[in-house]
Amino acid sequence: MSAKIHPTxxxxxxxxxxxxxxxGAYSTIGAHVKVGADTRIASHVVLKGPTTIGKNNQIFQFSSLGEEPQDKKYRDEPTTLEIGDNNTIREFCTFNRGTIQDKGVTKIGNDNWIMAYVHIAHDCTIGNNTIMANNSSLAGHVDIHDYAILGGFTLIHQFCKVGAHVITAVGSVVFKDIPPYVTAAGYDAKPHGINAEGLKRRGYSPESITQIKRAYKALYRNSLTLEEAKLELANMQKDCPEIAMLTDFLQISTRGIVR
Incomplete structure (x- = not known):
């Protein structure tokens, strides 16, 4: 092991x-940090525990992962950070551990591309195959679902949820939940159609994308109340199973959705 650890x-x-x-050189790895096979840690990285990092991750220089949460209620409880496999974590990222007021863990899945200066606060949950562009920041208790893309300088308010296949524009400020498939932009963020190009790249059929567009119109364009839209989407998902992701998300939304 020592042959792969810089002497400093x-x-x-x-x-x-x-x-x-x-x-790499001058990195510091604290007690109760576990790092899996083939993970590469560059110079000047600080890892504090309890933190678990999986296999084949690449952590670039000057990142700080596993530091205590930025929460005034924190009293040195042994909360954790969990990072999965195959993640790229670029320069100057900061990921904090959880708090006992929530699940006690900040959790990041697999195959995520996390760019420079990204901050992930306590008790956040990141799914798989997400992209977080430079300077994106998550407040505490935020959930980011699979394949979501956050544009540069996107800011997410605490307790918000961002659905699967969402994309946000640069500089978006998000105060409410963003349903799956939606493109959002602005301060505060508003819906601007669906992420059709992203769905094409991920293998969604033209027919499914057409049905998701219809679902978006039911939710946002047809002057329906939210409860009326939910009923409409429930009927539509019988012919398009992909719409079930929308209806399921609306059931778990707690802050209300962007409108």
């Missing part, structure tokens, strides 16, 4: 690193 790196004896992990 500081590794706590209570850290657990797979023998294939590489650690």
């Amino acid at each position: 790196a500081i590794i706590d004896p209570k850290a657990e690193l797979d023998s294939s992990v590489t650690v």
Whole structure:
């Protein structure tokens, strides 16, 4: 293991690193940090525990992962950060551990592309295959679902949910939940159609995309109340199973949706 750790790196004896992990110059890895196979940690990275990092991640220089939450209620409880496999974490990212007021864990899934200066606050949950562009920031308790894309400088208010296949424009400020498939932009963020190009790239059929557009119109363009739109979407999903993702999301939304 020592052959892959730069001599200036500081590794706590209570850290657990797979023998294939590489650690760059001047990085610091604290107690109760576990790092899986083939993960590459660049120079000047700080990892604090309890934190678990999976396999084949690449963590670029000057990132700080697993630091205590930025929450005045925090009293040194042993909360955690969990990072899955195959994630790219670029320069100057900050990911905080959870709090006991929530699940006690900040969780990041697999195959995410997280660009420079991204902040993920306590108790956030990130799915798989997301993209978070430079300077995106999540307040506490935010959920980002699979394949969501946050444009640069997107800011997400605490307790918000961002549905699967959503895309936000640069500089968006999000105060409410964004349903799956929606393109959102502005301060505060408003819906601007569906992410049709993203759906095409992910293999959605033209027929399914047409049905999702119809669902979007029912939700946003047909002057229906939210409850009326939910009933309409429930009928539509009988012919298009992909719409079930929308109806399910509306059931779990707690802050209301962008309108």
